[in-house]
Amino acid sequence: MPKASASLLPKTFRDWFKHRGWKPREHQLDLLAKAGQGRSVLLVAPTGAGKTLAGFLPSLVELAERGPGRGTAKDKRGLHTLYISPLKALATDIARNLETPVQEMALPIRIETRTGDTPSHKRARQIERPPDILLTTPEQLALLLAHAEAREFFKDLRRVVLDELHSLVTSKRGDLLSLGLARLMTIAPQATAVGLSATVREPDDLRKYLVPQRDPNISPLRGEVAPEVREGVGTATSPNVALPPHPGALTRSDPPPPKSDVSDLEEQKRISGAPEIRGEDEDRLADLVVVQGGAQPDIRMLELDARLPLAGHTASLSMPSIYELIRTHKTTLVFVNTRLQAEYTFQELWKLNEDGLAIALHHGSLDVSQRRRVEEAMAAGKLKAVVCTATLDLGIDWGDVDLVVNVGAPKGASRIMQRIGRSNHRMDEPSEAYLVPANRFEILECRAALDAVHEAAQDTPDARIGALDVLCQHILGMACADPFRLEELYEEICAAAPYAGLTWEDFEACVAFVATGGYSLRAYERFAKIVKGNDGLWRVRDARVAQQYRMNVGTIVESSMIKVRLGRSMRSRPGTVLPRGRILGEIEEGFAETLTPGDTFLFAGEVLRFEGIAEDEVLATRARAGTDPMVPSYEGGKFPLSTFLAARVRAILADPFEWDRLPPQMTEWLLQQRRRSIVPGPRDLLVETFPRANRFYMTCFPFEGRLAHQTLGMLLTRRMERAGLKPLGFVANDYGIAVYASGDIAARAGRDPGFMDELFSEDMLGDDLEDWLAESSLMKRTFRQCAVIAGLIERRFPGQQKTGKQVTISTDLVYDVLRKHEPDHVLLRAARADAATGLLDVRRLGMMLQRIRGRIIHKPLDRVSPLSVSVMLEIGRERVYSDNADEILAEAEAALLDEALA
Template sequence: MDLVLGSGGAQPIVEVLVSGGRVPWAGHTAEHAMGEIYEIIKGAKTALVFVNTRFQAEFAFQELWKLNDDGLAIALHHGSLAAEQRRKVEAAMARGAIRAVVCTSTLDMGIDWGDVDLVIQLAAPKGASRMVQRIGRANHRLDEPSRAILAPANRFEYLECRAAADAILGGHLDGEPARIGTLDTLAQHIMGCACSEPFALTDLYDEIRTAGPYADLSWEDFETVVDFVSTGGYALRTYDKFRRIVPGQDGLWRARNAQAVLAHRMNVGAIVSPAMINVRIGGGKRPMGGRKVGEAEEGFFEQMKPGDTFIFAGQVWRFNSLVGADAFVSPAPDKDPMLPSWGGSKFPLSTYLAGRVRAMMHDEAEWPALPPDVQEWLGHQKVRSIIPERDEMLLETFPHGKRFHLVCYPFEGRLAHTTLAMLLTRRLDRLGIGPLGFVANDYAVNIWALKPMDALDLDELFAQDMLGDDLEAWLAESFLMKRAFKACALISGLIERRHPGQEKSGRQVTFSTDLIYDVLRRHQPDHLLLRCARADAATGSLDVARLGEMLARVQGRIRHAALDRVSPIAVPIMLEIGRERAPGDAAGEMILAEAEEDLIAEAMA
């Protein structure tokens, strides 16, 4: 399907790819389309192959190399690669020596290469504005159209790709909501100003408020940040190392000494790369360093509490504790994993696209333009269950195997859905339902339990007060706040990673921030950085604001379908369960394939 998109000057052309005439039920890598993608690359001069995560970038690069019998120059570019390696790729592109680059958002913006004539998006873009930015990487020459191909990884993503293309065609671009300036970043800026020249408090305050994100900054918050930079705050002011700026006899504030200036300049920056956590066998409050079974990003563990189970390297593990840079686990071979792992998108589905997808599903007049298998999928859903209206949320309950499932479809993105699932399992546990685990993606949440959930009071279950005490209790049990605090401590300059002639390891930084975090929680719970950590967790890791808007939207508008078996649109989220397997685990892949066939047969019967 080709869509001509108005953009002023030459009109870009976007194609939503239906590889082999079918759209998969589930998946997130677009693996099914790799052969066709490779053939498309062969016909292009230079192609940028965009993905949404580093995991997807590595996977797509390897899959394309397996098909590369022609010896095409295909490169990889993402933020985890060494800067020297990225520069080599960029230089080769500038010379026209590369046919394709598999890349993440590291190539969203920046240098323009005139020889790029095609942009390929593997999996859904998650936002129309983001897709426009990526399309704009192709054909930066006057009156030549940019060409892009969207390769959806599953049926929900096909609807999302169609929604994105239609949005661009109509000029209805989604944008990021206005952000309020963070106080840890402000602390870094104040320190930078002091390193440059002495400043007067009122003059600096007036200047800062001219920036949009800080237009509503109160004088009280400004004074609190200045006090933090000058003393570390009430609980830390007895430690001389936290005194970084001082007032002079002239009333102006300046850097305390040359060492403070040097430390700031060596550590300045507001991007904190996610640390890797060692996964080790061990347990108890004082675990000994056991055998290392692998590494994972700390974000995977920060929302867990002791006792949660998950899949890693093809095995089910029980999470016991997080100490420094080590996650201690023990085998849990007889348990269903509470937190199946997958390589999903790091970008949340935009609110605008989510609304368009819900509208497309509800409006049957849109269905004839969809591929036949997607039309059949939605048609069976209408017969077997419910197609909700745009402003409604569908919730399905059904038995499967020896478990009872609750699947809801908020379409609010993976971050908000993961938070929702965590809070719902707490409520279900209090109700005696016996929740065993959950899985979430950009479109749905699936919770499975020991007891049926057909008779629940859904309005009470999804009441907005879950963002109060339930959220606070969960945050107290999880490691999320410690990790958010670590980022805020680094950005604000409270903790320094680099010193002349040396650099702290991730483990050393984690130990330092964890120690300070515990001190502040006991002695100054309203400390500036604890406030920053709560705000950062709520927006960056939890998407609490979006979850709150969703809970308000669905009050009194939840459509419940009590089913005797899985519905057609529930199949994709059901297939997320246990999706991760060890590399080369042929038996595991066979089991997953059989499970997929069984689920599809059950849903379409």
């Protein structure tokens, strides 16, 4: 393609670039040229390359040339550009940055944001008088598309800009967004899409996502949905809301009985896979623009003289060094992997903060007003450092940030590259960053991540097949907006990349679920949410259903949260606390239920004293100085070790020449392991067995992440139970597993040379997995999440919200009914698919079992090895909450190491 010329820019824009001392970059002009050709495009560029300006430049030029609207209802101009961000904070930041060129060039352009924090009166005004550019999130797009005025609102849309696209497409949020994008292209076929991504491994996956995937050679199967659906008649005033069916209008015959055999996890494979795109079919791929170059990041591992522990994630030994880095840099972002770590790290840094540095805290459970204050202070250059989680991972441009510190292992190469890009947010200046391992295994992971960054290697996940529970939610949303015909909606849904291979049968099953709840639930009116009118159109049953949809839209199912309010003690009545303080944020409901009055916990950077729960709020007061806190245990925000980094860690372990690049304490530890046992090869599985304290232990090191290891541990204990070894339990971390039993595992393996191969055989993913899932609360938890997303169970009602306990009771009852009477129910299939790739990581476990086939190395030992100490320390660790947790772990580690090296 010939280079685009700067002459494409109007004089006003050329002058603005010149005034700024800039020249428009080639990729910015390329996107301007492709906009003129009516092409959708994916832009892949390093941090600081001007991706955001490139994405918006065509819109700014077109809107400037269009001129201001006349302001009358007849001549008002509609929404021109829709920007979608994975983070509310990013949308707010981009809106702020866009105002600069608009104001400096005096462009007649109105820019607004629409997030969950936008006041209701502003949202209503946006519907009546759309801005020129609207910046929003996937959830808000779903709500807009479910609005009765959606077609009018979006009919003039010209462009959709999807920022940080790589972070969206690998989740259910991406599924929901893809369906929304398909509806937008139906309403506004003239619109084009622009995808912006800084890190991507397979560009074609994202190129498919940006354009309709309709295949003109394939027509959907024609026919009606399952006969148990309800019919009704729409009203003249509200054509998309149905009246209850009149007598005689409901015709329903009994459906065939459900399948009696429970399908196993192979069922996920039956859920359609997207068809392959032929090389010549370019109409189903967006154009691709790749920006090469960019300064090599200056990233290193923080090395300490102190010996790191073999387990734990607090990085307490590194806090003085982190504080010194903050003190000697202008502005520092301190990233951690969980909200728990964020609270701990912030508290530890404040203990060291004798200089009174402005250090703030930012994570998703803090009250929105507190997060906004932090973001505004950061943008104004008033903060020295922010301790944050993934809430600030993406795209936000704070030019004053000159250092990124990542506490704990990065868990993925693409994730750490994204984070370090927050430092020196300019393409031609190197990002400066430090990785801070919290234990010795994390040294290996940090070393692997450093190598990946220097090689610019990526490990973004593969494109996913669209989830059926998300599809159910979308179908209801479309009924809230407009009546629809099945065939038309099916064709539109198949245009979305994740659903390009959706079968008519699966689509019918989803519609039947939204209409009746399914065969086993069809007798309950509450599950009937859409009905079919005499005109053949499907519409929402009534306005109440539409209201509940709007209150429950979205795919992020967090653990149930409860607000934390700061109380005030009454001087006149000691012991009486009034709930008159501000809301600090939210903690998990399950954690709050474990507290008793007088307990202390760490939240929002303060040590609080629990006073009680009143009116669905935790009431707390500030604890006395020096009080030891418990720490809230957040379930969200835990990242598994990526497959890519896991393979690199195994390769480093297996190659003694690589050990020279590790800190001396790490090399010494590995040499001790080699003398005591062995260090496994990159494809081997080391299994060690040894007696200890009247128990028999088995440890193994697959390096496949905590989720896959937990599933493996469950299945191993079932097999050991059948073998008569009387397992007592197991623990797992990202690197290995330890199983302990009353029976002598080594003796059994000595009598039967094939025992280990049999124990780790791939057939554990058959009947053993099915039997365990039938009994497991984890499967119920997965079903619960699918049920909430699909709308079977609403968490929020007008004026109230269900507690986590209420949701659990409701979904557990439904789960038991469906498993017994309708094992092929669409939500059970969705839950099995989720279990395979998410909570249980069965797919990754299966790949690991294939890898180690015939490569299991069993080492019977008389005592624990140095390598096994790390996973043995997981036993009992979750019960340690207080400030002396590190001391307790250190004592346990010392005892185990003394034993290993004796």
